[in-house]
Amino acid sequence: MTGEHAGDSRCPLCGGRLQSGLATVPFFLPNTVVLIKGVPAEICSSCHEPYTTGQVTDRIVSLLKPLRALQAEILVLSYSAEPCPVEEALVSVGV
Numbered sequence: 001m002t003g004e005h006a007g008d009s010r011c012p013l014c015g016g017r018l019q020s021g022l023a024t025v026p027f028f029l030p031n032t033v034v035l036i037k038g039v040p041a042e043i044c045s046s047c048h049e050p051y052t053t054g055q056v057t058d059r060i061v062s063l064l065k066p067l068r069a070l071q072a073e074i075l076v077l078s079y080s081a082e083p084c085p086v087e088e089a090l091v092s093v094g095v
């Protein structure tokens with residue numbers, strides 16, 4: 001079990017204190033690098049590694065799914081709870 005209690009989380013990499021915030025997180029798909037901005041995460045105050053919670057990770061996985069079909073090398077999108085981020089992603093890469 002890893003400690004999920006708020007306020008006393010520690011970075012597994014360096015032991016730094018984790019603070020809630022918004023992070024830009026890269027994801028590496030087979031053909032595409034996706035940068036997702038504004039991801040709610042626990043961010044290490046020491047090494048700045050962002051850690052997403054399970055719920056956010058699930059959301060990101062579903063955000064990434066439709067992007068696998070796109071032939072773009074880099075996509076930038078904003079994390080959102082909305083069901084369809086693809087249009088915004090296409091705007092971001094100027095398609």
Ligand SMILES: [Zn+2]
Nearest residue numbers: 011014044047
């Ligand atoms: Zn750290």
